[in-house]
Amino acid sequence: MGLLDKHLGYRAPLDGIRAAGADPSSVRFDAVLSPTEGILDGKQVILLGTNNYLGLTFDPECIEASAAAVREWGTGTTGSRFANGTYSGHTDLERALAGFYGRKHAMVFTTGYQANLGGISGLVGRGDHLILDADSHASIYDAARLSQAEVIRFRHNDPEDLHKRLRRMGDQAKGSLIVVEGIYSMIGDVAPLKEMVAVKNEMGAYLLVDEAHSMGVLGAKGRGLAEAAGVEDDVDFIIGTFSKSLGSVGGFLVSDAENFDLLRIVSRPYMFTASLPPAVIASTLVALKRCEADVGLRAQLAANADQLYDGLREMGYAVGPHASPITAVVMPDQAMAVTMWNALLANGVYLNLAIPPATPNNLSLLRSSVSAAHTPEQIGTVLDVFEKLGLHYGLLQRSRRASA
């Protein structure tokens, strides 16, 4: 008996997906041509599932900054900030992030996952109370476990349910930490933040918003949902990532909290991991400036999101509650999701196969994310492929041309 035998329950489902064609867990690109195009098995595909919201991965200025930094500072820091010291880029980026959000403090983590792990587990510990949206990202759930705090879930995006559960906690609600996400990564739906803030204020709790998928996407300056909802003053902590709108890797926490500097010595996922390499820091700094200044990128992203969402919905596909750069098409079952995912790939469209337990309500989804870098023609092509396949597999009743 091997140590991995306990995972054998996953063997048959994984083999089943592999038997249907490509394996989403091992898609291998031969080349990436641009933020929106790659080569898979010698075939050019449109990238529609890479969270590259502002399309900055090939931005010439970001690339130049990155190349200059690698020449000047080397390829890596080879250790943690505590052990190997901080490079000037790390503090420059932290200062820029604090400035961007209008907060006193910022700290940078090596991945977005670690930002939640290290931020949340640094803020709450044994005896504290952590209140999570039921559809929280895995990194938030893992942070909860690491923190050893008492964890209560509330129904997804439901401020009344949040209120009820906090009331039930009695005196313990005061000083608890509520965690919500700006845009939820699977369906693309947005938290009702104004209502959440009202509950938080009434109950004397703290509020942390994970803006991973909403930074650069929502708000006039791209600061995310808190900015868009006009409640930034009521949000105590913001966590985000560099691996989506900012086109690199890493994460951050910003706040006005007193004694913020103590987090640097109590947060294990911050302290015991190598810091971000200078090249990553350098491109992220440039991308952050672009994110704030280039309003046109956000407008293009919103237009692209509308085009895809409206197009799919009008065809008759079941999609999320509103347009967002993340559009998830609900498939009738997992088998059809796998079939459609393979057929989309064969027809030059790469997006994400999202199946339980990684999805809310056991849904099987085709999850897409658009970029400001997509052209209307590319999205038109995607819509044509979706229509052709939907008719072929009986997911759609009639073509747009026939219904017009």
Place this chain on the structure above:
Amino acid sequence: MGGSRMVELATDLTVREVARAAETVLGRSVQVTPETDIARDLAVDSLALMNIVMELEDRFDLSIPLDRLATVQTVGDLSELINKLRVKA
């Protein structure tokens, strides 16, 4: 003894509520005893278990912190945890 009979009765009722909560979340009928292994016998994954707990919090008007589930394996374990938390509340 009357006291122990009362405890037994409370446990029976809690087990029944666990079954009803599981049925609501899973959308199918389930047969449970205190010995039923939640993951193995009911094919409940960690997410479904958390949803069942949420359902039970509402039925008993009680907070059941998720970190307390680490020691829960059977329906009996879960019922016991609920009864313990009810006494405290």
